[in-house]
Amino acid sequence: MKVDTMEAEKIIDSLNAKFPDTISDSQIESEKRISAYAEAGSIVEICRYLKDELQFDHLSSETAVDLILKDEIEVVYHLSSFGQPLVLKLKARLPRNNPEIESITSVYWDANWYEREAYELFGVQYRNHPNLRNLVLPDELLGDWPLRKDYEDFPQKTAKNLV
Amino acid sequence: MDTNIGPDEMLIHMGPHHIAQPGPFRLNVKLKGETVQDSDVEMGFIHKGIEKILESKTYLQGIPVVDRACYLAALTNEEAFVGCVEKLAGIEPTERSQYIRVIVEELSRIQSHLLGYGEYTEFIGFMTMFFYPMTVREKILDLLEMTTGARITHSYLRFGGVRDDLPEGFEAKCKEAFALLRRGLEEWGELMKSDTIYRERTVGVGVLTPDTAKEMGVTGPPLRATGVDFDIRKDEPYLVYDDLDFKVCTETAGDVYARIWVRVAEIYESMYIIEQALDQMPSGPLFPENLPYDRRAPVMRVPEGEVFHRVEDPRGEMGMYMVSDGSDKPYRVKIRGPVFPTMQAMPPLIKDSQLADVVAIVGSLDPCVSEADR
Numbered sequence: 001m002k003v004d005t006m007e008a009e010k011i012i013d014s015l016n017a018k019f020p021d022t023i024s025d026s027q028i029e030s031e032k033r034i035s036a037y038a039e040a041g042s043i044v045e046i047c048r049y050l051k052d053e054l055q056f057d058h059l060s061s062e063t064a065v066d067l068i069l070k071d072e073i074e075v076v077y078h079l080s081s082f083g084q085p086l087v088l089k090l091k092a093r094l095p096r097n098n099p100e101i102e103s104i105t106s107v108y109w110d111a112n113w114y115e116r117e118a119y120e121l122f123g124v125q126y127r128n129h130p131n132l133r134n135l136v137l138p139d140e141l142l143g144d145w146p147l148r149k150d151y152e153d154f155p156q157k158t159a160k161n162l163v
Numbered sequence: 164m165d166t167n168i169g170p171d172e173m174l175i176h177m178g179p180h181h182i183a184q185p186g187p188f189r190l191n192v193k194l195k196g197e198t199v200q201d202s203d204v205e206m207g208f209i210h211k212g213i214e215k216i217l218e219s220k221t222y223l224q225g226i227p228v229v230d231r232a233c234y235l236a237a238l239t240n241e242e243a244f245v246g247c248v249e250k251l252a253g254i255e256p257t258e259r260s261q262y263i264r265v266i267v268e269e270l271s272r273i274q275s276h277l278l279g280y281g282e283y284t285e286f287i288g289f290m291t292m293f294f295y296p297m298t299v300r301e302k303i304l305d306l307l308e309m310t311t312g313a314r315i316t317h318s319y320l321r322f323g324g325v326r327d328d329l330p331e332g333f334e335a336k337c338k339e340a341f342a343l344l345r346r347g348l349e350e351w352g353e354l355m356k357s358d359t360i361y362r363e364r365t366v367g368v369g370v371l372t373p374d375t376a377k378e379m380g381v382t383g384p385p386l387r388a389t390g391v392d393f394d395i396r397k398d399e400p401y402l403v404y405d406d407l408d409f410k411v412c413t414e415t416a417g418d419v420y421a422r423i424w425v426r427v428a429e430i431y432e433s434m435y436i437i438e439q440a441l442d443q444m445p446s447g448p449l450f451p452e453n454l455p456y457d458r459r460a461p462v463m464r465v466p467e468g469e470v471f472h473r474v475e476d477p478r479g480e481m482g483m484y485m486v487s488d489g490s491d492k493p494y495r496v497k498i499r500g501p502v503f504p505t506m507q508a509m510p511p512l513i514k515d516s517q518l519a520d521v522v523a524i525v526g527s528l529d530p531c532v533s534e535a536d537r
Binding site: 057060061063065076082087089109113121138 | 206207210212214215377378379380391393398399471473480482484486494495497499503504507508536537
């Protein structure tokens with residue numbers, strides 16, 4: 001059974017009303033996509049509210065993006081629902097030298113592996129994660145944070161073999 | 164998992180190479196007698212670093228790379244990647260190429276399900292059954308080969324269209340293969356339904372309830388076998404799925420048996436979709452006229468932005484999150500494959516089951532380890 005469509009505007013209003021200080025830049029990107037920034041400190045609270053009250057019962061993906069030019073690491077959550085097709089992109093900004101955020105495994109069970117992956121590839125430290133260790137990388141690569149952008153030649157705009 | 168074992172317990176490492184595994188991963192199982200007490204999945208044996216590779220390739224070069232994420236769902240992977248770029252660059256593929264994409268992607272779904280079906284029966288010891296679907300699968304692969312030029316990794320989709328039109332005689336060959344497949348499915352269905360040993364091994368084994376499946380983030384056939392009608396093709400239609408008539412195949416039992424039947428029903432449904440698409444397909448150009456880039460442009464600068472595009476993979480929800488910084492290469496691509504959460508759900512699913520059933524349960528999830536590892 002499909003749940004009644006929750007409209008994007010209603011969700012944004014409800015989020016803004018409930019978390020006036022911790023949710024910012026919320027906007028409708030397209031028909032089925034909305035996005036918002038969350039304060040890193042209250043991410044669990046916000047996710048809990050989204051899951052229990054606003055029917056976002058499915059964690060589509062969780063990952064990180066290294067924004068080296070802004071000296072930030074963004075943690076990106078894509079929350080969606082089995083009942084309707086709206087996807088909420090929730091982001092939290094973390095300082096690059098100490099990316100630390102609360103784990104949301106207590107809300108979304110399957111965040112476990114996503115967080116382990118973001119940890120080994122970007123070095124995001126998840127507090128209160130049940131088992132924060134490497135998932136796909138071998139032990140000796142841990143600490144290299146391979147998907148971070150601080151490698152030589154960055155930003156190298158064009159593939160060398162083409163131009 | 165706590166690796167300390169008690170006096171009457173035993174730790175068994177299944178894999179990374181095990182006859183009954185669809186790919187290299189290691190399942191550490193703690194047993195008491197023959198009952199699974201606890202388990203733990205180890206991955207990374209075929210970690211390819213595809214997300215990192217994509218960051219150093221131009222957009223066009225990325226297409227063959229995403230093919231390799233899961234070789235059984237190459238076309239749907241491409242659809243997710245190409246769809247992301249199209250959304251970022253504001254390209255709308257022409258109607259004809261959208262229909263062609265639907266056709267090849269459904270063919271790809273059929274061949275993937277046929278392998279899953281055959282491979283699965285092999286895992287539970289029904290060896291004969293493996294070769295029946297594989298014979299017909301070869302016919303489907305022939306169709307894909309004559310269209311895309313490759314059996315497994317196609318590199319067929321392009322930004323705004325497809326590489327080539329459908330070849331001559333495609334429709335006739337399609338009919339031939341589908342007649343064979345329909346007859347085969349009926350026969351195999353009889354074979355499996357009437358086999359008491361097969362039923363003993365699958366009915367009521369590895370049961371997932373709708374709520375636990377949702378909680379664990381499982382998508383695709385394992386979720387639909389519990390009765391949840393979640394299908395991206397219906398919920399968030401891409402391409403021309405909106406104009407096509409098809410139903411979301413569900414079962415209610417949620418056990419191993421139901422998962423296999425969902426796949427079989429989906430094969431029928433995919434054939435139906437392809438037949439409709441062949442009937443409805445308009446003629447016309449493959450690429451839109453106002454394409455902002457040359458069709459083969461090796462260097463295309465995609466506008467800054469980010470997008471999350473989801474498609475329905477044979478195994479569930481495949482989403483890609485792409486960030487562009489305005490250069491000719493993606494700044495970051497996150498591949499959210501359906502197998503990653505499904506594999507994570509394995510340990511709770513096999514808890515308290517018999518060791519002999521572990522293979523049946525794991526096989527019925529049809530995990531493509533290559534994609535989970537990426």
